[in-house]
Amino acid sequence: MRKRTAFYGLAALLLFLSTGLSVSERPADEPLFTQRPNILWILSEDISTELACYGTSVVQTPNLDQMAKDGIRYTNAFTTAPVCSPSRSAIITGMYQTSIGAHNHRSHRDDGYKLPAPVKPITDYLRQAGYYTVNVKTAAPGVTTPTKTDFNFLPDHPVFDGTDWNQRQPGQPFFAQLTIDETHRGKAWKTVVKQHEPHIRPEDVVLPPYYPDHPVARADWATYLESIQLMDSYVGKILQRLKDEGIADNTVVIFSGDNGRCHARDKQFLYEGGIHVPLIIRWPGKLKAGQVNTDLISAIDVSATILKLAGVTPPAYLDGRVMLGKDAKKRDYIIAARDRMDETVDKMRCVRDKRFKYIRNYRPEVPYMQPNAYKETEYPMWNLLKELNQQGKLTSAQALFVAPTKPTEELYDLQTDPHELSNLAASAKHRKTRDKMRTILDAWVRETNDQGQYTEEKIWLPKK
Incomplete structure (x- = not known):
């Protein structure tokens, strides 16, 4: 049954x-599929x-x-x-x-x-x-x-x-x-x-x-x-x-x-x-x-x-x-989250609608490019970015990711800036959008009981 x-x-x-x-057209008494x-x-x-x-x-x-x-x-x-x-x-x-x-x-x-x-x-x-x-x-x-x-x-x-x-x-x-x-x-x-x-x-x-x-x-x-x-x-x-x-x-x-x-x-x-x-x-x-x-x-x-x-x-x-x-x-926005990756402890959340993306960095004091054994051995561009940065050979767009700290908030207009290079979080023109995204994220954290609010008891470390 x-x-x-x-x-x-x-x-x-x-x-x-x-x-x-x-x-497709079919006789009225024929099932849609078998x-x-x-x-x-x-x-x-x-x-x-x-x-x-x-x-x-x-x-x-x-x-x-x-x-x-x-x-x-x-x-x-x-x-x-x-x-x-x-x-x-x-x-x-x-x-x-x-x-x-x-x-x-x-x-x-x-x-x-x-x-x-x-x-x-x-x-x-x-x-x-x-x-x-x-x-x-x-x-x-x-x-x-x-x-x-x-x-x-x-x-x-x-x-x-x-x-x-x-x-x-x-x-x-x-x-x-x-x-x-x-x-x-x-x-x-x-x-x-x-x-x-x-x-x-x-x-x-x-x-x-x-x-x-x-x-x-x-x-x-x-x-x-x-x-x-x-x-x-x-x-x-x-x-x-x-x-x-x-x-x-x-x-x-x-x-x-x-x-x-x-x-x-x-x-x-x-x-x-x-x-x-x-x-x-x-x-x-x-x-x-x-x-x-x-x-x-x-x-x-x-x-x-x-x-x-x-x-x-x-x-x-x-x-x-x-x-x-x-x-x-239908969704008005999507939510994504980043927490500890390998031995790299960090926490980020984002809200994205069809035009704007808001990212909150809960640990702005640490860089995007924290030491990470996997990336340092497997990602050629990871080390290339660091080397060229030391040589002063990166463009302003490329240098963003190797900065020593992160902004607390990031806001991007994906319609005009699909590569997410121009942070509008401090823009007076986009204050209303930023505040709306803030509110959405805060509500989502409460309503879903985001477990990232709590400290991980055991941190995984790569084997030597």
Whole structure:
């Protein structure tokens, strides 16, 4: 009975979706579809919107471009944290990581920390609705993917049922999370990324103005874009697998980043490069093709929407909002948070609407570029910025990030200043906007019981 109720609930949802759904003509007595949809969420690690369909001409991403043509491309999608473990903790629960005590990067790995009641992973609700839940290990022939979870809590039981949707019962719908890690800075950038065609010439890339126009910076940025091209080829193989298995038409495919790109000033920070991610959703015959959606979307909204698509009423406690259909609740702003990253203790919060972003730095006395073992060994541009700063060779835009302290507040007009270089927090002209953003953030801290208000009991330090 539960499955039947879920089926009719989803059918009703699809029939009355008022935004973005196309229903082809059919006899009045013919059901909208014969079974609940499979749901596949592809998470590419550490990427921002450097895809061809988002306007990056030097990169070639034909598979994701086609997916965007076949579905909906979102231009204002954001993660709730600029690094993987708090972001993924939020995604799997539909909650702000700050609401559930999962805000510090790579925390609670050995202290038995549990999710606060009544919070559960969304896979619990999907499993109760009859879904087989998967953390994919082999995505397609020749594409092995890490079964990454990276949650900052200890679940009561396994979050996923298996590692491949072919392990499910015949006819059983599945929800699958699939991670592609070649876009994550690491050994792949020196091996399979470099071996993949086509190569991107460093002299052809366009660097953000806060990076120095230097051969080291250009080469590193080109490698990042090449990793996206390799990732796109994997997406093509995954979509082909769905087609070969005859399940493409009844599978909702969601593609997004887990957080922003792995570069200095981006990942681990609340600027656009740290939290703005691509989001593309395809569902053949159900979602109207070729849409471009400009609504403000938080990654936890995808989590809530997945439950709705599966016929599950999202629990009332969720921070995420359904973003499709007649039950969609649009956001006036999104919130993101940065707390301890690796051994670097800091705290930042941001409020972003469609035009302005407000950032509050709770520790303005410490620099953005605090000592960090990971960045100092893995980020060529991190050390390049410091070296060029000592030589007095940085522009004013590039020197902002290497300053010895941070402003307490930052306010940017993203319409006129998309790279967030001109801080308007002290501008009399923008006082009203700044005060409004302040009020929004203060209310959010109270209403969500932001756990960043409290001191972390145990600080993680890198192993020597």
